[in-house]
Amino acid sequence: AQSVTQPDIHITVSEGASLELRCNYSYGATPYLFWYVQSPGQGLQLLLKYFSGDTLVQGIKGFEAEFKRSQSSFNLRKPSVHWSDAAEYFCAVGATYKDTGRRALTFGSGTRLQVQP
Amino acid sequence: DAGITQSPRHKVTETGTPVTLRCHQTENHRYMYWYRQDPGHGLRLIHYSYGVKDTDKGEVSDGYSVSRSKTEDFLLTLESATSSQTSVYFCAIRSGDRGRSEAFFGQGTRLTVV
Numbered sequence: 350a351q352s353v354t355q356p357d358i359h360i361t362v363s364e365g366a367s368l369e370l371r372c373n374y375s376y377g378a379t380p381y382l383f384w385y386v387q388s389p390g391q392g393l394q395l396l397l398k399y400f401s402g403d404t405l406v407q408g409i410k411g412f413e414a415e416f417k418r419s420q421s422s423f424n425l426r427k428p429s430v431h432w433s434d435a436a437e438y439f440c441a442v443g444a445t446y447k448d449t450g451r452r453a454l455t456f457g458s459g460t461r462l463q464v465q466p
Numbered sequence: 467d468a469g470i471t472q473s474p475r476h477k478v479t480e481t482g483t484p485v486t487l488r489c490h491q492t493e494n495h496r497y498m499y500w501y502r503q504d505p506g507h508g509l510r511l512i513h514y515s516y517g518v519k520d521t522d523k524g525e526v527s528d529g530y531s532v533s534r535s536k537t538e539d540f541l542l543t544l545e546s547a548t549s550s551q552t553s554v555y556f557c558a559i560r561s562g563d564r565g566r567s568e569a570f571f572g573q574g575t576r577l578t579v580v
Contacts, residue, residue, distance in 0.1 A: 360505070371539035381565035392470075392556060393509075400566045439508060443565035452516055452563040453499055453524065458508035 351376040355457035362430050363465045366437050368426040369458050372440030381443035382423040383454065384414055388436045396438075399423060410434070435464045469493050472557050472572040479579055485544040487575050489557030491537075497560040498540040499569065500532065500561075502553040509556065515540055516563065547579045 352375040362368055375382040376382055381400055383395040397408025404416040413427045423440060438461075469492030479485050497516055501509040501524075509565060511524030513532040521532050529551060531543045544551055557572040 354510075383568060385571075390574075392573045393558075393569075394567050394571075397517060398566075398568060408558040441569075443567070450566070452497065453511050453514055454569050456501075 351455050353440050353442050353457035355440055355460050356411060357361050357460045359461045361463040364432050365429050366441050368422055368430045372423045372457060373421050374442045375444055376444055382416060383441040384425050385439045386436050413455045432464045432465055435462055437461045470557060470559060470570060471521040472575050473501045474575060476527050476576045479547050481548060481579055483548050487542045487555055489572060490504050491559050493559060494537060495559040495561050497556040500542045501555060501556045503556060503567055504553050552579045
């Protein structure tokens with residue numbers, strides 16, 4: 350069965366500092382991977398996605414993520430964090446229904462990012 | 467933004483009463499989902515639908531039922547609300563169930579059971 354682990358429940362960084370949020374997945378084949386962001390009181394917005402090809406993918410708001418098959422990871426990065434980046438971030442994995450019998454994305458438990466001035 | 471509307475946005479109800487949450491989409495997407503979000507658990511799938519009148523259970527379906535009589539509407543019903551069902555509920559839609567199909571989310575419904 351597919352699963353997603355986000356080891357960090359809460360991260361605090363200073364504004365202007367770099368950011369890396371960790372995501373590890375478990376899935377037998379090449380996964381489809383997503384990062385979503387949730388601002389307080391809002392729904393989830395897609396930041397970026399990985400399907401195949403270049404393992405470094407660019408997303409919105411200056412975010413990028415790198416797929417590393419050997420480490421089963423898909424970590425999210427941003428070179429310089431802005432106060433408006435404070436939110437909760439979710440990693441998700443998708444799989445082909447015929448392989449898993451699952452028609453839905455599987456989400457990690459989320460990482461809450463706090464940005465200090 | 468994807469055309470997804472959840473109603474109501476907030477609701478307080480008493481233990482033992484039935485509650486229905488509505489998700490309406492204007493994207494004509496085939497797949498619709500109900501998730502609940504609780505601290506420390508992320509998003510957990512309650513039920514989903516892969517077409518009109520075609521629904522299936524997710525990982526936390528006990529105490530919930532769903533219906534989809536039209537492509538655009540997906541209803542989630544709590545048969546007899548309990549305090550453990552206090553949560554934020556999100557509806558999501560996808561154009562397909564292939565792994566690469568991204569999900570689009572509604573704004574959520576905050577439900578409090580007292």
